[in-house]
Amino acid sequence: MNNRRGVLTVIGALSALAIIAPFASSYVIILITHALIFAILAMSVDLLLGYTGLPSMGQAAYLGMGAYLTAILATQYDFGLGGSFWVVVGLGILIGAATAAFFGLFAIRATDVYFLMITLALGMCVWGLAYRWNSLTGGDNGINLPPRPEFGIQLSNDVTYFYLVFGFFVASLALLYVLVKSPFGRSLEGIRERELRMQILGYNTWLHKYIAFIIAGGFGGLAGVLWAHMNGLVSPEDVILTTSVDALLMVVLGGPGTLVGGAIGAGVVVFLREYLSTIVPWWQYVLGGVYVLTILYLPGGLMGIPERIRQRRALSGSPEQARKLEAMSH
Amino acid sequence: MLGRRIGRFTWMSVAGCLALGMGVSPAPATAAEELRIGFLAPLTGGFAQIGKDMSNGFQLYLDEVGGNFAGAKVTFIVEDEEGKPPVGVRKAEKLIRQDKVHLFMGGLLASTGYALAPVSTRLKTVYVASIPAADDLTQRESEKYPYVIRTGWSSSQPSHPFGEWACEQGYKRIVVVAADYAFGYEVVGGFQKAFEGCGGRIIQKIWPPLGTNDFGPFIPTLKKDADAIFTLMVGPMALQFPKQLAAAGIKKPVIGGGTSYDEYVLPSMGDEVIGHVSALQYSAAIETPKNAAFVKKYREKYGKVPSYYSESNYTTAQMIHEVMKKTGGKWPGAEKFIEIMSKIQLDAVRGPVRLDEMRNPVQNIYIKRVEKKKLHGFEQEELWNTVIKTYPTVGQFWKYGKAEFLKQPVYSRDYPPCKYCD
Numbered sequence: 162m163n164n165r166r167g168v169l170t171v172i173g174a175l176s177a178l179a180i181i182a183p184f185a186s187s188y189v190i191i192l193i194t195h196a197l198i199f200a201i202l203a204m205s206v207d208l209l210l211g212y213t214g215l216p217s218m219g220q221a222a223y224l225g226m227g228a229y230l231t232a233i234l235a236t237q238y239d240f241g242l243g244g245s246f247w248v249v250v251g252l253g254i255l256i257g258a259a260t261a262a263f264f265g266l267f268a269i270r271a272t273d274v275y276f277l278m279i280t281l282a283l284g285m286c287v288w289g290l291a292y293r294w295n296s297l298t299g300g301d302n303g304i305n306l307p308p309r310p311e312f313g314i315q316l317s318n319d320v321t322y323f324y325l326v327f328g329f330f331v332a333s334l335a336l337l338y339v340l341v342k343s344p345f346g347r348s349l350e351g352i353r354e355r356e357l358r359m360q361i362l363g364y365n366t367w368l369h370k371y372i373a374f375i376i377a378g379g380f381g382g383l384a385g386v387l388w389a390h391m392n393g394l395v396s397p398e399d400v401i402l403t404t405s406v407d408a409l410l411m412v413v414l415g416g417p418g419t420l421v422g423g424a425i426g427a428g429v430v431v432f433l434r435e436y437l438s439t440i441v442p443w444w445q446y447v448l449g450g451v452y453v454l455t456i457l458y459l460p461g462g463l464m465g466i467p468e469r470i471r472q473r474r475a476l477s478g479s480p481e482q483a484r485k486l487e488a489m490s491h
Numbered sequence: 492m493l494g495r496r497i498g499r500f501t502w503m504s505v506a507g508c509l510a511l512g513m514g515v516s517p518a519p520a521t522a523a524e525e526l527r528i529g530f531l532a533p534l535t536g537g538f539a540q541i542g543k544d545m546s547n548g549f550q551l552y553l554d555e556v557g558g559n560f561a562g563a564k565v566t567f568i569v570e571d572e573e574g575k576p577p578v579g580v581r582k583a584e585k586l587i588r589q590d591k592v593h594l595f596m597g598g599l600l601a602s603t604g605y606a607l608a609p610v611s612t613r614l615k616t617v618y619v620a621s622i623p624a625a626d627d628l629t630q631r632e633s634e635k636y637p638y639v640i641r642t643g644w645s646s647s648q649p650s651h652p653f654g655e656w657a658c659e660q661g662y663k664r665i666v667v668v669a670a671d672y673a674f675g676y677e678v679v680g681g682f683q684k685a686f687e688g689c690g691g692r693i694i695q696k697i698w699p700p701l702g703t704n705d706f707g708p709f710i711p712t713l714k715k716d717a718d719a720i721f722t723l724m725v726g727p728m729a730l731q732f733p734k735q736l737a738a739a740g741i742k743k744p745v746i747g748g749g750t751s752y753d754e755y756v757l758p759s760m761g762d763e764v765i766g767h768v769s770a771l772q773y774s775a776a777i778e779t780p781k782n783a784a785f786v787k788k789y790r791e792k793y794g795k796v797p798s799y800y801s802e803s804n805y806t807t808a809q810m811i812h813e814v815m816k817k818t819g820g821k822w823p824g825a826e827k828f829i830e831i832m833s834k835i836q837l838d839a840v841r842g843p844v845r846l847d848e849m850r851n852p853v854q855n856i857y858i859k860r861v862e863k864k865k866l867h868g869f870e871q872e873e874l875w876n877t878v879i880k881t882y883p884t885v886g887q888f889w890k891y892g893k894a895e896f897l898k899q900p901v902y903s904r905d906y907p908p909c910k911y912c913d
Contacts (some may be wrong), residue, residue: 186588186589188584188585188588188589191581191584191588195581231879234846293901295904300672300673301600301602301672301673301701302576302601302605302606302625303576303577303606304600304603305605305606305608305609308613345606392577392580392581393580393609393613394577394580394606394609396575396576396577396602396606398575398576398577398578399577414911435581435585438570438571439571439582439585442534442535442571445535477518487531
């Protein structure tokens with residue numbers, strides 16, 4: 162019941178966004194598109210952090226692979242600027258997944274903070290490649306892309322591009338939702354809660370985690386393809402550690418293990434950063450403050466707020482109900 | 492329960508509308524009496540101080556004319572580009588779409604310049620590159636960017652005469668230590684081409700990563716038989732390298748690109764840099780009444796000597812003012828603006844400036860030696876970039892000729908190849 166209501170709310174909010182967005186100013190449309198792309202990245206992190214219990218600090222690597230692939234194909238081979246854009250999307254997902262498959266061999270053996278450190282290091286490797294492999298990536302200059310693809314519809318129109326990204330976002334959300342509700346997703350949650358028990362029950366936990374890692378990489382690659390065309394520029398700055406940390410913080414802020422939380426977190430972070438930084442020079446403190454307060458007072462992230470309110474209301478309501486809730490939550 | 496759901500929807504749509512409402516833009520500036528200028532500078536991060544120098548330069552000129560360019564009231568909007576090209580792009584989009592600026596300018600790094608130029612083409616908005624020095628903005632790629640105009644310099648522009656000057660000093664063999672990124676390659680490339688063109692030899696190139704603070708691993712590998720060391724440092728690197736070179740007991744002459752010794756880092760430097768020579772289109776020590784007045788006024792207001800970052804943006808403001816004088820305070824439209832501005836000739840603080848047909852300045856290049864002395868009537872002995880030689884009206888192609896020059900690839904880590912390295 163509660164579940165269905167949640168799904169309905171999300172569908173309602175998304176339709177509202179799709180209807181309202183074209184009426185926003187052209188800069189706000191860009192910001193929303195920006196947020197949606199990062200929402201895809203954040204949801205891929207959430208699959209690892211929220212559902213599998215793996216804090217990935219290297220998600221920017223897959224975004225980078227997708228973005229650089231798009232840029233290199235477009236500038237050096239003139240590929241992906243027409244109907245072949247869809248092929249590039251497929252290739253972007255593949256390269257993200259393939260990179261994750263390779264990195265996973267090293268990373269999956271570790272857990273917790275060690276996993277975090279290894280993914281961080283692997284992410285930095287990709288950044289290093291982007292920064293140093295001048296002939297291919299343009300070094301610190303990055304790569305300027307030609308105008309966005311055209312195939313019957315013109316993606317160079319920002320509203321059209323918003324709808325494209327919106328479509329990919331909805332598809333990603335739906336796919337990931339189905340995934341986490343599937344038996345596979347349930348076993349990931351089992352691994353998060355107690356890996357040893359899952360092993361004793363006969364699950365190959367390494368393989369489960371490895372597959373989740375690859376899927377997350379694929380979504381990262383998708384975000385990369387969209388990101389490259391969004392900015393018209395791919396730069397090592399996109400692949401830098403900050404992007405990975407951002408994605409992780411978006412999930413923490415929104416609420417891990419909720420998928421939608423990552424998307425909300427992405428929205429909040431993007432709007433706070435892009436708007437606040439145009440208003441006050443000390444915006445970084447505000448962002449930092451929001452992070453710290455969330456972690457201190459909202460362990461469940463923004464998505465945990467309704468639950469908290471309900472709990473508090475129940476507590477102040479009838480003591481009996483409160484006791485019942487208390488008992489349930491333990 | 493239904494009621495509650497509706498309640499939530501209402502709440503959400505209100506929040507949504509509020510969020511979107513934030514983006515409602517101010518009325519487009521159709522009124523002829525307003526000129527909206529978007530300014531990109533790093534205000535946070537490692538380059539924040541340079542960003543301050545940049546915006547202060549522009550602000551100083553604005554204050555001098557009372558915020559009024561030939562009848563047009565100037566609205567000056569500064570945005571933080573954080574020294575990162577993608578952020579620069581996003582902020583430029585904000586300035587153009589949200590603030591409806593007539594033109595945007597600034598950006599610090601060469602890579603930011605390369606990132607901003609396509610934005611100007613895409614959104615058909617004038618971009619004045621007052622600092623980014625990336626050569627190709629006004630060379631091989633200039634056709635792609637019809638709305639880009641440069642008022643600063645191109646990276647290799649001061650290096651060409653500097654190479655010739657190095658030959659005149661009798662240097663035969665020079666080692667290079669330079670920051671490992673595109674700007675470094677271009678400054679070094681220009682120097683190498685000119686220096687080897689007059690018989691010198693670059694015998695070694697060392698590329699420490701941008702942001703290196705410990706040169707311990709690099710200094711001992713410097714070849715002992717070199718006559719001089721050419722350096723190109725940026726930001727904090729510029730402070731560390733001469734210090735560590737002196738500590739290692741190396742007494743060879745040191746020469747370098749402009750950013751290694753410009754007035755942004757000079758006040759923080761020690762006496763070890765006295766005698767070092769660099770080349771740039773500006774020095775705060777130029778002894779003209781115009782520059783003396785500028786330095787005094789700037790120092791009085793902001794408490795420090797202006798760097799080329801300040802001068803360049805001050806002069807840019809002056810050039811924009813000149814354009815507006817010609818149009819009587821009316822915004823002429825992007826194409827027309829570029830056309831008028833390309834023809835401006837100015838007696839600027841740095842000296843006479845005009846633009847070539849690819850919209851890069853033709854200007855004096857100053858060879859400067861760091862000296863400790865009193866200047867411009869200030870009481871203390873300080874480090875100044877004393878001008879020891881002036882090359883007048885230097886263009887971006889030096890003496891090579893445009894067609895000939897554009898045939899070669901842009902300077903890079905591997906071009907010109909290091910023929911005499913082994």
